[in-house]
Amino acid sequence: MAKYVLPMERKKQEYLAERERFFAELPKLSRRDFFKTAAKAAAVATAFWKGFPPHSFQLIRVAEAKESQPKFTFAYISDTHILDKGLNHRFVKACQKAVDDVNALDPQPDFVLFGGDLAQLGKPEELSLGKQLLDQLKAPVRMMVGEHDWYLDLGEKWREMFGEPTYSFDHKGVHFIVLNSVIVEDYWTEPKMTPMERMLAMAQLDNPNGRPFMVGEEQREWLKKDLAKVDKKTPIVIFSHSPLYKYYRPWNFWTEDAEEVHKILAPFETVTVIHAHTHQVLTHRLRNITFHGVLSTAWPWPYAPQGIPELTVQMVRADPFNQFDGCGWGSVNMRPDGQADKHYVLWDRNPMTVTFDHVRRGKQGMAELAKPLQGRVDWPSY
Ligand SMILES: [Fe+2]
Ligand SMILES: [Fe+2]
Secondary structure, X not given: OOOOOXXXXXXXXXXXXXXXXXXXXXXXXXXXXXXXXXXXHHHHHHHHHHHOOOHHHHHHHHHHOOOOOOOEEEEEXXXXXXXXXXXXXXXXXXXXXHHHHHHOOOOOOOOEEEOOOOEOOOOHHHHHHHHHHHOOOOOOEEEOOOHHHHOOOOOHHHHHHHOOOOEEEEXXXXXXXEOOOOEOOOOOOOOOOOHHXXXXXXXXXXXXXXXXXXXXXXXXXXXXXXXXXXXXXXXEEEEEOOOOOEXXXXXXXXXOOHHHHHHHHOOOOOEEEEEOOOOOOOEEEEOOEEEEEOOOOOOOOOOOOOOOOOOOOOOOOOOOOOOOOOOEEEEEEEOOOOOEEEEEEEOOOOOEEEOHHHHHOHHHHHHHHHHHHOOOOOOOOO
16 A cells, blocks of 8 residues: 655655755766755755745744744854865765755844854865855855864965954944954974964864963954943844853863953943854853854764853764764844844754743753753754
């Protein structure tokens, strides 16, 4: 007897088959053809998501019902770690998947933050492939730099492609600041390390030669000047690659001059830091500042053995046989009061929304958040 397939299920299967064909074709394509085909695949994805919103998006809508109506939304994609290993590499696929997902949002976010670590080893080929992938995004992109983009040529290529890494902008009443928070003291000149030796050392999680990340004096001075013209009641959102606090020093989940930066931010009533680098769900609050980590599209890091902020509801350990598990992208709803509600769109799992109300209620709020996180979404990855 023929098995009856529900229309939603059939549509899902057609979509997954289309994606399968797309990825099967990848090794045969030139780079130009790849982007042409990718655009076609994205159009299929958009039509699919519009007609039949995936489970994760439906859940987000349910979660949003409990949130205050956002003033505006921005999305993020981060830590893609693109390698120069061909278009069929899984990190390219993952970045493309995030771009497709964000392009399928309706309405579109006001802009997309790219959180840094676009490349794995800072090579021009990696950065340029990453840029071509991000260029497909419909919404404007705000770029941030990570250490993997920086330490081959100390930012030369990145600057040429994306401009200065430190800047600010105002959007709908919120003052946004983007920092280069992956500055470290020079440990390469004296031992005469080559640029690639320096890069490879920085790319290690527990770099034995590494120095802690910092914002540095020059940027702190810039920050003071930038904020001098901003009213203390204006909500501030800071984009930083390294967490702007001290989480775990041996893995450089750390910002050495965090306290000095916090002092500059102390007079402001509402401050949110969105940081990358840690590739995991993270929530922290220190006085007037709320900190949110972002997901990577490439891989999830495990939680550090100590120093995990108390407010963090930890994501379950990723399935090592599923390349997308524990990875994803996300978005941030800026509320009318200037606080942020943070969405994690975890591929193959229930999404997670950390609202400011959860954070404000402290450990109790986070315990409530942790309850519905049991179980996984029955939704295959492509
Ligand atoms: Fe990263
Ligand atoms: Fe990083």
